[in-house]
Amino acid sequence: MTQKLKIRLSFLAGLLSWLLFALFDLYALFVAKYELKVNLSELLPQIFLTTFILSTLTFYRYKITKADSVNFLDLLWRVFITGLVTTIGSLIIRLFFYVFANSAISKNPITINFFYHLLVGLVIIFLISTFVIWKRLILYQKSKNLLQLWGFFEYALLGSMIFDFFGNQFFTVNFNTVLIFLSSFALILSFNLKWIAYLNFKQKWKSILFILLSGIYVYHFLLNLTNFSSTNELSINLIDRVYINAIFVFIILYAGISILVTLFNLPTSSVFEQKLKEAIDFQKLSQSIPSGQSENQTYDILLDSSMSAVFADAAFLKLKNNDNILSRNIDQNMIEEVHENVNNNSAKEIISFNFNGDFSNNKVSTSLRHSTFKSIITMPIMVKGSQHGVLVLLQEVADAFNREMVDIIVTFVSQASISIENFTLISEAIENERYQEQLKIAKTVQNSLLPSKLNTHPDFEIVAESHAAEEVGGDYYDMVESQDGVFNFIIGDVSGKGTSAAFNMAQMKGIFHSLVLQNGKPAEFIMLANAALGMCLEKSSFITASYFQIDTIKKKLCHVRAGHCPALYFSRSTNKIQLLESNGLGLGILRNSEYNDFVKEETLTYHNGDILLAYTDGITEARNADNKLYGIEGLKTSLVKHTDCTAEEIKQRIIDDLQVFLGDLELDDDYTLSVMKFDTTRNG
């Protein structure tokens, strides 16, 4: 059964019960008056009155929600409104009897009883709804004991309903005993008033007003009930029922005690409100970071909450690396005046950012000799152990700040510091993430600078592989066919590592591609490249390169070494490896025409099965765990073993051999390896 259905059913049951109660009661009167011989149980109206009460109780139990710190006043407002409506009903009944005071109709027992039934309905609605609301308020912040006690009270009230079936009269001994028993219960329960503490000053006044007005309703109902009772025409008198009396007593007791307690709590409510505000401010400060607010917003919250926490008249917040001063109720000139008037040593240190970190709470609050402000709190804002700023709170009254206030400010400021620290950490992490992302992009860009595929020709096969130690590196290789049958291959290594090397490598590529098309000899290329690089490389950067020109028509290999690691050349006919180590100087080392004196070009004729191995120093300078250098010797030994393989196989096996030499270590430098194998059999 849903909540809604329960409410509707109980409403229907209540309405029906009341109708039946009124009907049977009036019928009984009718029977009595005309002495009809109808066998009708006298208990019927009683039973329906009871079901009416129970239905109303059920209705309000479901209708009125649990007490919550935000709806106390709503609950009291409900009592007030229900009371108002029912009281108006009751007033109309009184009006009827007032108007027809001298007419026979107002003396007729049936009329009297009918209107009494209406009044009973109204009174019970008011009593039960108020009873349920009082219950909600009492059981706000319930304990096990309280729940047991309340349960007992409700059962006792239920018991009193059965007791009422025996037709006891008001003020008889039994009646009084039961009433006193129930009343003492009500009294004990009435001291559960925790909800009052949660009302603010204004709400407290309102609740006093609502309860007082409800008291008037109660008085009015009692008056009206006794009026009816005094006619002695009633077949069922509500005043003779212990249950109703007990509820009246309970409602009056709880209302009375509530009013008294609320009144006594009025003066202290501002303190409670203040504490609550501090807690909320504190929460705001600690939450200002996860919600992605900026440092300045945190300072704003800190400034405002600190001011209200210590009732400061003015305040300002200065940051060490920021000329912008956050201020409240104080202008720039006044801030400077305050600054000059601080004469306490530790306060002076703090306000001029010379705080040494030796913090003690009693040092931060001091008096001030100033025309307007007499008290000052200077609180350092510490982030990561160093002073980040200062919070200054001012009061026009002397000795206005006490120890407790300073403690609150200390907590506020340290919370703000944590927030700001977190904020810096988060932004640093984001920044870092961004750099990583940028580097990834740089890596893709650089990979696209290296040729994805090298030229092919029947005379040779060439393969190359490059690897950067960091995301980007300074190694470069490329090949361009400058005219039919003439291929230019370059391998280079930019000094340094990482991004700066990568930029220079990109410049090298630009220079290679523009100069190679001039179709000059390798020496010319190197001279022009040096001149070009001399203008754009920073002073301490240089590039080593080897330039090879393969003329497939003349079967010649012409090369220049510009300070680069000497390439290995394997000659099939002699079965020997020679180093192509002609003299040369790195590009960018000499930035004038003197450089050209150091460029030496050499030419050799290639034959079938010859191998050219070019590489960068990442390979020869590799060291194993024993700190042993791989060196040119290591590379030579490796090449000799694989001369019968294809270029691709040679490259792979050389890298494998190097890895065997390194063992578990990884190559931590940029390296490039290129293998060119000549085959003159295919291109007669």
Next chain:
Amino acid sequence: MVNIDISKEHDIQLITVVGEIDASSSIELDDALRSASDEGSGIIINLEGLDYISSAGLGVFISYIDELKTKRILFILFGMQPAVKEVFDILGLNQIMKIVTDKDEAIKIANEI
């Protein structure tokens, strides 16, 4: 990690480099060369204790070649270990810098000029 020491012998600045020069420690080498070249007298560099030099370290030496030449400041390196010498030679620096085997030879050349 590198340890660089500058001392003055007669009119000559003697810079002693011990350890390894990589990208980060090359800044210390730069500082030493800067102060020595501002001094104006001859510079002799003892590289006996230099175990490794990266391209960034070489770049520092290279960046002073022009300046020292224009200022006519004598600049001699001595005592390189074979591996370090090979790095200088491959790059071709042996052709444009005075590189000798020991201190006596260096001082002798310095005094001749």
